[in-house]
Amino acid sequence: MIFSKFFKPTWQHKDSAVRIEAINNELSLKVDEHYNVLMELAKNDESELVRRSALLKINSLSVWYEASQSNSMNAVKAFSEKQVEKVLLGHHDIRLTTKDKKQFINEKLKASLLENWLKAETDADVVVALYHRVNKPQLLHSVFKQHQDEAVQLALIEHCTTSEGLDKLLKVAVNPAVKQTIENILNKEKELQEKPLKVTKAAQLVLSKYLALKDAKDYQLALENKSQLIEEWRTLTNEFSCLSDEQRDTLLNRFQEIENTVQKVLAPQAEAYEQEKIAQELTLKRQETLSSFKKQQKEIDQKITQAIFDTNTVDETSTNQEIDNLIEQVQASVIHNKDKTDLVNKLTSIRQKLNKLPQVAEAVSSATHLISKMSQVSFPETIEQLDEKEGDYKRWKNDWREVNKAASGVLPESIHNAYLEIKNNWDKALAPLIQEQKKQFHITQRKIKDVARLINSGKYNAAFGVFKKANTLYENLSDIQKNKLQREFQTVSEKIADLSDWEHYIATPRKQEILTQITELAESPLTDPNQQASKVKSFRKLWNTLGHADDDIERDLNEQFNSLSEKAFAPCRLYYAEQEKLRESHLVERQKTLAEAQTLAALPIDENLDWKQYESQFNRLKQKWRDAGEVDRVAYRELNRAFKSAIETVKQAIDVKHQQSIDAKKLLIAQANELLQAEDLSYAVNEVKALQSKWKALGYSGPKHENSLWKEFRKINDEIFAKRSEEFVANKQLAQQVEESYQEKIKDITKELKNNELESVLVVTRNLKDLEKQVDVNDKNNRVIEKLFRNEFSKLEKLEQNLKAKALTENWKLVFDALHFGAENDIANFKQFNDISSVWQKRLLDNQAKAVGDLQKRIDKTLALEILAGKESPKAQQDRRLALQLEMMQEQMNSGRLNSLEQGLNEWLTIGKINVQDIPLIDRAQAIFTN
Template sequence: MIFKHLFTPKWKHPKLHIRESALDKLDVQKDQHILTTMALEDSSAQIRRQALSKLNDLGLWWQASKKDQELKEHALAQISNAVLNANDALSHDIRDEYIDKLAPAKVLEKLAFNDRDTGLRVKLLKRLADASLIEKAFREGDERLQRALLELVGQYQLQKALLKHAQGEVKAELEAFLEQQHLAAVMPEQVTQAAKLILAKLNYLREKQDYLQVKSEAEALRSQWTDLELHWLTEALQQENLAKFDTLNAKLSTHLARLEVQYEQVQQQEQQREQQAAAVQLAEQTVAECEALCADIEQLLSGNFLVEVQAQISQAVTQLSAHQYASLPELQQALQVLAQLQQKLESLPKLASAINQFETAFVTLQNCAVPNDITELDSAEQTHQQAHAAAKAQLHHIDVAFRKPLQAKLRAEVTAFAEKIAPLVTVQKATQQQARKKALDTKRLIEQGRFNVAFGVFKGFIAEYQQLTAAYQAPLSALHDELQAKLAEIQDWQKYATAPKRAEILAEVAELVAEVAPQAKQRAAQVKALRQRWNECGKATTAEEVAQSEAFETALEQAFEPCRAYFAELEQQKAQAIVARQEIIQQMQALSDTAATVSDWKAYEGQFQQLKLQWRDAPKLDNDSYQKLSAEFKTAQDAAWLQLKGSYDNNAAKKAEILALAQAQLSNENLDEACEQLKALQQTWQGIGFAGAKQEHKLWQSFRAVNDEVFGKRQAAFNERKQAQSAEAEQQTQQLDAIAQECEQVATLAQCQQLLKQLRDFNPIKPLRAKQQAMMNALNDKVAELQQAKQQQAYDELLESLRTEQLAERWKARPERELSANDWLLRLEILTTSPSPQTLQSERMNMQVAMLEEKLSGAELQVEACIRGYVNTAELPISEEQYLRFKACLEM
């Protein structure tokens, strides 16, 4: 027996450890055949597994998975890894067969998300038939995969949920689908309402009587009807609406035909009126042309022009008489005018003599000499007036129809002469006006008793009066004589009346000189009053009056002497006041000069206002001095104010720009954005200086009004949204409450799934999402409870069937791996953490190691697979021991 194996190759040796040693020494390239034989035919599963691992040939692993029940699970794990890792050594046939027949759901799921073949991924997702996987693959996939998944997306109605994840054209197709879905929901109602509106308008058109309006609106409504998408309606509604349209359209056509007849009649009448108006216009134009021809008398009286004009007027009479509307009053009147013109043309020979006489008188008028100076003015004007009257008298012998051009000619000559003498006449009239004014002033002063002033004004009148010619003096001569007589009388009376007054005033001055320690202001007032009274006595003309005037002046100087020191002090105070005000003026000028470098216009304005207050509170001055300095201060103040106003205007312009930007936000439909823009503009507004009292208030009110309006709109929109959200929240709350009531009464898985779908499709507002999620969680718990109950019932039925020899059809299936019933039961006990018999602890340990390797390779089996594997490999009826073990697993 020993010699039997002496010449046997070590890889065929019956002892396991010798074959293992030989296996380790074999070369994969040189001993491939031996390794293949050992991998497929060796009696030890361990040797076969080691040989397969050393060859690492996926084809051999595939053969082993089909023929070697002990290595099937491990071989399939190798194939699974190759499939998942896209190993190029794996043939397409093996890969496809594995995927189609043997790959578990987990592998299929991984391939569906990781494989490079888009078609295979779609095929596997369709095979897995899990909406959540399809949704996940679509979200994570590129546009190509998304397009391939469109069919499944439509099958599971995931378009709305996946729209935001779609890319490129796929997104457009989903949007188009959802839009079409939306249109299918809303268009029937819209089309129905549109059809009703068009039919109502068609019916209402029959009440209108304006043919053009009815025709235009009817065409528009028919076009609208043609564009109406009736295909959104049911067949019955389409037929009903078409029947109504045909009926109303027929009635409207009849109404239009009647209106068209009336319209054509009106048009004919209008055409006739236009023809009559054209005839009247022709008549008026003809008369105007003929009158224009007859206006030039000189041309009519020369050559053959008169014959030509008479022929043209006769032709016009014939044309108007033969016109179809010759009976119109306007044409008859035109014919009468033309007849009168014909008569006047016939009387022209007689007129020629009168015109010649007018021309002679007109030549005389033209030859009137123009005055060279004021001494010739009166005679020249008189000669021209006589010649003008003679020429004007000749016009009365000329027919009115031919008088107009001669009158114009005469007026032109008169105007030309007036323009020639205008420099002299203007001076005379201005002097005459001034003289009249002074004469009237003199008369008024005499009536007021102001005789001294009246004498002075009368002298001015005499000076003006003597510059006038005799013709221009004539209107003032009566007034001149009257005033001269009155003033002579007053002068005689004044000499008589003022003699006692002069003596009295001299006595009062002497008393004033004798007074001791007078009050300066009082003495100055007394001196001023005495001088006024003395002046009222008139001018000194006699030697006695001259002596009295000299004595008065001497005494008045003595009376005023005590006041000189007081007024000298006043002069000093005046000089100080002038200096103070000049300093204010200089400060204002300096302020104006610094305007170019000003950075703080508010401080500048404060200085400006302070200087104005200082000027107001400065010491008082006499009127003349004050007026002079006030003019200088006003010039400096205006210059500073212009600088300040420039700053105001600049600020106003900036604020006007901000106001324009703010007003632009009135049309911004995004109210939140508009409010943010206005807040920024408010900050900018605050950074701009004062714009002047008038502009600042006006601009601010306008800017504030825009802000109030926009913020008011946003508040109104917010209130509206809040109200809409409240209404929507109330409606959605009612909907959720209705679903909640259904959830309380749910009893089957189908009902739970239906309610879950309603909740998933329901898109509540944010405050209700927690309630939605809570309801979904409760339903999921209910589903789990029902599924567990259903599963437990199935397990109970399964346990009952295992005591018999008949296994329920629903549990019959080919095991995913070739394992013994005991191995399947051990796997089930490991997965459910159920205890195994003490005698099987070693096997349980080995099985745990194998399951860990499978888990690491991605070929892990679940509880359900182990249950099916066990019940399909166990020999029925099972023993009481296995029954108790299996039951313990199902109850975990």
């Protein structure tokens, strides 16, 4: 027992520093007994530092968690909670698998820790499980936005129960599958929301159509529509589950009311319809009965006809009996009386044919003879043969009608077809001759009327000439045609005979009168040569119509007239000679114009052609040709033909170009119309400007289309620019509203800022970044909004840097306060020990577990810190400082490393446990870090 007191394990030493040293250097996690010792120390040791050291040595999440829940020391419990949080947030050297995380989620954890874990977690399965565990719907949007993983977002979508929430998720969703899923859900919800209205409207439409049946005129059509509407109604009632009870009952009651109304209104029509149906059945029966009777009648008729053709005998008694029986059936049937009468008459006619079989057979023989006879007669070839041949043909047709009548309409089909063939051939042969004969008749008739008209107008000489032609034509007419014109011809013949006696008496004074008039014209010519020539020609024409004057002066009168006519026409000859010279010059001008047109027509049609110049030349040549003046008619016809040919070639090329331009411009108009529907008006404006450039490059489209196409295109352009202007004004107003909105939102967020709390600054910064992410793309282009966020982030960044610097300074102050306290006391009992960062807590605890260090080493390390910080050292230690400075420079040159102040302080602590004699050195070190 005595030796047990001297040889206790160091982890049981009464000095906590010794126990900590044992934990760090002697106990191993690989030894089960040591592990149990560590667990015992972590749970029950009286020193907080020992417990912490044991927990740090074990460094297991399960142990950390157990300590955070059940350790008897609150400080250790808080420290363990902090370690658990670091592990879960990924800030610890312990790394968990997905399985470990999912198992740990169900442990008893604070809500704040779960939420922080949810924000930091990246594993999809764990995120979903955490969200279920936290069970805070208000976090859905932020979690969804933070975790752009498809599986996470699809799982979160299932927890969003409102359209507004889904709309928000859709705005921040990036993954196409996620966006499609949200859109599908929204569409389904929209369909469900709209379904009651759609079903109600559809039902009301069916009810309206059903009610309209009461005004139907066609009962059968109404019945068909009614059946269709009732079927539609039954289908619709299957959808009534989406309606409220009140809506459903209202529609069903309305349907019943309409059904009763329609039934009541259609009832009289139903009775009439049934009556009509019975009448239709009766009509059908009559038609079938009538068809049957006609068939029987036809069979009897065919039997008799066949007997006639084949010269067979017919049993007249049995056939008459068939006819009698059929007549009795007809009389007793339900067919109409008119049909009965027609059938009875036909059967009676058949009976008569039966009774006259010998006569009918003879008629068939006669018909055959007529066919044979007419087949041998030739067609007329001249008008002279027409009368005789046409008479024979007409007599033959009369004979045929008699034979056909005697045959009672039962001639063989072959004979009847032969008759039709002969008739058609003769009609075809006679038609042109008859037409020519009629033409000659009308010509003769017109000539006789012309003779009468000329006599009545005093143009006797002309009347004599026309009468000669009329007389010749009259003699060539047929006797029948002559008889038709005999009275008129006789009248003009008598008048012509009378005029022959009076011709000399009338012509002499008229010719003398004309000589007087033409003498005056020759002596005093008209100013217009064309009118002068026209007047001379009219006198010559009138002179020729007057006939012969007295024989003794006829020759003299003619010579005088010819001489005076020549004298009167002399000025015209001079004028026409001058005109001929002009026509020759015009001819040269037109030939030049033709050559230009042919040159233009020969130009190759390719991309190098200047179409504007080409079309200008075309128009100039056409105008030049119109203005060129008269030329000789014969020459003009040839020139004009050549010019038209050349200019037509040019015109066709221009027309093709115009049509290409028209088609291209119509395409541009169609493209502009599409741009009119574009949502991106800036894009539409840029595109339509490009279309305008293309339009200018297309060239002219011809006078018929150019203006109308441009007006249509310009109208669309104006509409697009007007829409852009409206959008600009609207966007400007919207941008101002958005700016004011973000100013207000930023103001609300920054209200929560506590200038002295780093956590507050970080929260506000994070919230502002979340808000910035919510800014629409269009809003991000708003420089004012960007500047708003930039200014706020700049302020927050400066504040964060200041607070971090302040926190670092405060941490150093706490570290050195703890060192001062630990120089004389157990450092674990320092009241603000938990406020020190965990790294320095461990370093301070490790220092307490060490033996007292070498004072000179600590002095040297203090000098090294002062050298690194550029601080002054005590004058008594200047030589040592200089030596150390040289050593440090040499070491830096060899290693290439530059130690930091923090690393230097850590090395300063590792020299050994601090004590009272180290306080001056602590003060010197503190001056480096806190000033």
